[in-house]
Amino acid sequence: MGEAIVITSGKGGVGKTTTTANIGAGLAQAGSKVALIDADIGLRNLDVVMGLENRIVYDLVDVVEGFAKLRHALIKDKRFENLQLLPAAQTRDKTAVSPEQMKDLVETMKEEFDYVLIDSPAGIEQGFKNAVAGADKALVVATPEVSSVRDADRIIGLLEAYEKHKPYLIINRIRPAMVKRGDMMDIDDMIEILAIELIGVVPEDEAIVISTNRGEPAVMNQNSRAGEAYRQITRRLRGEEVPFPKLEEESSLFGRIRRMMGLKG
Amino acid sequence: MFDLFARVFGREDASKDVAKERLRLVLMHDRGSLSPQALEDLKNDLLTVISKYLDIDQEGFQVDFSRHDESMALVANIPIKRRRV
Ligand SMILES: Nc1ncnc2c1ncn2[C@@H]1O[C@H](COP(=O)(O)OP(=O)(O)OP(=O)(O)O)[C@@H](O)[C@H]1O
Ligand SMILES: [Mg+2]
Numbered sequence: 001m002g003e004a005i006v007i008t009s010g011k012g013g014v015g016k017t018t019t020t021a022n023i024g025a026g027l028a029q030a031g032s033k034v035a036l037i038d039a040d041i042g043l044r045n046l047d048v049v050m051g052l053e054n055r056i057v058y059d060l061v062d063v064v065e066g067f068a069k070l071r072h073a074l075i076k077d078k079r080f081e082n083l084q085l086l087p088a089a090q091t092r093d094k095t096a097v098s099p100e101q102m103k104d105l106v107e108t109m110k111e112e113f114d115y116v117l118i119d120s121p122a123g124i125e126q127g128f129k130n131a132v133a134g135a136d137k138a139l140v141v142a143t144p145e146v147s148s149v150r151d152a153d154r155i156i157g158l159l160e161a162y163e164k165h166k167p168y169l170i171i172n173r174i175r176p177a178m179v180k181r182g183d184m185m186d187i188d189d190m191i192e193i194l195a196i197e198l199i200g201v202v203p204e205d206e207a208i209v210i211s212t213n214r215g216e217p218a219v220m221n222q223n224s225r226a227g228e229a230y231r232q233i234t235r236r237l238r239g240e241e242v243p244f245p246k247l248e249e250e251s252s253l254f255g256r257i258r259r260m261m262g263l264k265g
Numbered sequence: 266m267f268d269l270f271a272r273v274f275g276r277e278d279a280s281k282d283v284a285k286e287r288l289r290l291v292l293m294h295d296r297g298s299l300s301p302q303a304l305e306d307l308k309n310d311l312l313t314v315i316s317k318y319l320d321i322d323q324e325g326f327q328v329d330f331s332r333h334d335e336s337m338a339l340v341a342n343i344p345i346k347r348r349r350v
Contacts, residue, residue: 145284146284146287146288146291149288150288150291150292150295153292153295153296154295157296179281181279182279182280182281182282183279183280183281184281185281185284185285186281189281189285193285193288193289193292
């Protein structure tokens with residue numbers, strides 16, 4: 001029996017889909033059998049972030065409505081034989097499926113896969129309720145900004161009300177240079193405010209944009225800092241104890257010059 | 266050293282401290298609040314319980330949240346007509 005993990009945030013655009021794609025690819029790379037569910041019905045994106053958009057035939061709503069078999073709707077990723085994607089419907093809306101239907105679907109998928117990752121839509125309405133319905137565990141993605149942290153707090157409260165396993169925090173798009181000069185909340189600030197366990201810290205990284213352009217998750221790129229952060233999250237999810245490294249500053253030319261002149265530290 | 270210099274000579278507070286303080290207040294409010302519907306239900310339940318013991322003036326009965334420096338409080342104003350028991 002596998003484990004179902006929902007990736008959620010409340011606020012839109014903070015990196016849920018990017019996180020789902022990278023953790024999914026990371027887990028598959030590490031040898032687990034993984035299914036990704038795009039629960040953002042009407043605004044599907046996990047397919048393009050994964051580079052699988054050209055292979056969609058059926059979608060989640062087709063399966064739930066009994067119009068297609070699950071195994072016909074699942075898209076196999078050619079890069080990892082043990083990774084499959086169930087795409088969202090694009091021409092329907094969140095009310096096309098119910099939380100009960102999602103729960104049944106996820107239960108069925110857990111029989112076949114080690115991990116079922118569910119990419120939640122933004123918001124706290126039905127789309128969110130559908131996404132969390134079948135999940136055993138939740139990862140809450142937040143960026144170090146007031147609005148994102150506030151919405152994350154709201155989501156954490158709702159998850160606790162649903163009696164999901166305690167949620168874990170992923171801090172995304174952190175910028176070490178800004179943290180250093182006191183213009184961005186740091187890891188400890190975020191943990192103190194949200195009072196949940198941390199499972200990953202992903203830096204702001206151009207490699208995310210580039211990898212999304214290509215449809216190749218950054219976790220596959222050994223040189224990407226964000227990719228490294230996702231590989232660490234993957235290992236933690238698989239039960240390994242992985243220490244959190246100190247935030248490193250990006251080596252800007254300006255930074256190097258300042259260091260050379262002994263102006264830093 | 267550089268940062269200390271900047272701060273001693275009149276730079277404002279680090280903006281993250283401002284963010285943290287604002288979040289502290291807004292979350293205190295968010296966490297302590299109920300939806301209007303839930304607050305209405307709470308009022309009605311309170312009314313039922315209290316009415317078992319006291320005859321109260323339903324018109325003047327008020328329940329609301331208010332902020333008290335460091336925490337949120339639920340404040341009720343219950344005008345009593347007479348006791349029942
Ligand atoms: N660590 C990062 N560094 C740089 N860019 C990032 C990072 N994480 C996410 N992004 C960018 O932020 C944008 C939003 O990311 P993403 O689509 O994953 O968010 P989302 O939470 O799924 O959004 P929505 O709420 O619309 O579903 C994308 O353009 C993505 O490339
Ligand atoms: Mg998304």
